[in-house]
Amino acid sequence: MFLNTKAIKRFFKKGKNGMSASAAKGSFRLYTRSVFLGGEGDFDSSFTQRKLVFSAILAFTALILQESIFNDLRIMGTKPNLVLAVIVLISMSSEPRFAMFLGLFSGLASDVAFGRYLGFYALIHMYICFLTALAVRPFLKGRIVFYMVSGPVFIFTYTLGLGFCARFLALYASRAPVLYEDFAGHILKKVIPSALYTYFFFLVLAVPVTLALRKLGRDKRKGIDFD
């Protein structure tokens, strides 16, 4: 069975004793350096059951919070895309196949519960996660400081891409006469405010989520590498 009770028990047991090696030695300086800049062999991006459970819960919670709270927390008429912030963050610390399925299922949940077109968010999220994992994989795995620096690029690109796909779909459904009637207005009023607001939550979540994933990623017993 893919999700068995033994795996869940192991998840909680590991959670209590799963501190990093440098933290266990009591060296706060080394630990901080390791957390933010990473270290050789300190991070494993392989697929684990505990990571799957954690990521699924996190993505689902983000979706629920997005709909229950963040719709009312608009700034300049825009709201953050909490789901995007979470899935990009998880994908940065994951191998591409795991990221791909995470994106697919978070998108499907968004589609069936709150979306306009079935499959739209599933397709977009799947590619967002897959491309993020592929792009980050050779360089930055587990290095939070690089996540924070590269975050705006990913978030802005994906927000722009999401908007482009939505516009393209509008064109397909013969609703819009042209792809962009006011491209500057589209970027200034919609893409940039939404990307900035989303990046704020990306920053807030970067350290706790990455630390949790680092802890969970060390279980290599069920590890599958993407070569």
Next chain:
Amino acid sequence: MNKRTRITLFALVVVTILLIVTIAVSASPNGNFNAVYRVAGTPITFIANGFKKAASGISDWFSYVTSYKSVKAELSDLREKNAELPVLEDEKERLILENNELRRLLGFDDYKSEYSFISAEIVAEDVTDWFNTFTIDRGAGDGVKRGAAVISPDGLVGIITEAGLGTSKILTIVDEDNAFMCRVSRTNELVRVRGVSNETMTYELRIDRLSSSSSIEVGDRIVTADSGGVYPSGIMVGTVKSVSIDRTSGIATALVEPAVDLTLLSKVFVMTEK
């Protein structure tokens, strides 16, 4: 490239094709995924609704504690107004009777008598701002049907696109997917109105292809027309905000400000035929 990578890429291609087909069907006029929405969407919406109610309960408690003085002042003000209510109630009864009698004499059909109204609360919006959809806490079990008009006391809100078991989705009038026939109430001119809010954050409607002979003016009220077959006639849509004419083609375009402020909307009514 090893076997696992090839399988992953193959899965990516297959899932992509499947999803593109699903989106295409969903975006077509006859696309209907009500069954999927009923089975999978309703539980998620219920959980989100529960969270929203809990969050608003906490927020209400804090606002009550922090605004105690203003609540007290409001209470005394309300007590004064309450004393005037019996007089106003009598006046209202008299006006209703008079209105009904005049309508009967003029032979007007009141659409309100042909429809029943299901009150509903907005529990969610689209995950992003790219589509203007709402989710409400009433579904097929409450009598909500796909294609039913949704209104608020100020005017038209949108149309039901999916009716789940206990929740439904509304496509608002400002979404570009929502195009419908209306009348200019002053001139009775028939116009086609569509939403334009998807590209930028402006919640507006647009009337395209107005002829140069059109007498539409800023401030004209726009109401629904029954010739479109989507909405019952006579529902307030909005007010003309600006009119511009293309000098080369002679075609005029008008921008309409919706009567309903969709950013502040929390309660709506679904119109279902009796």
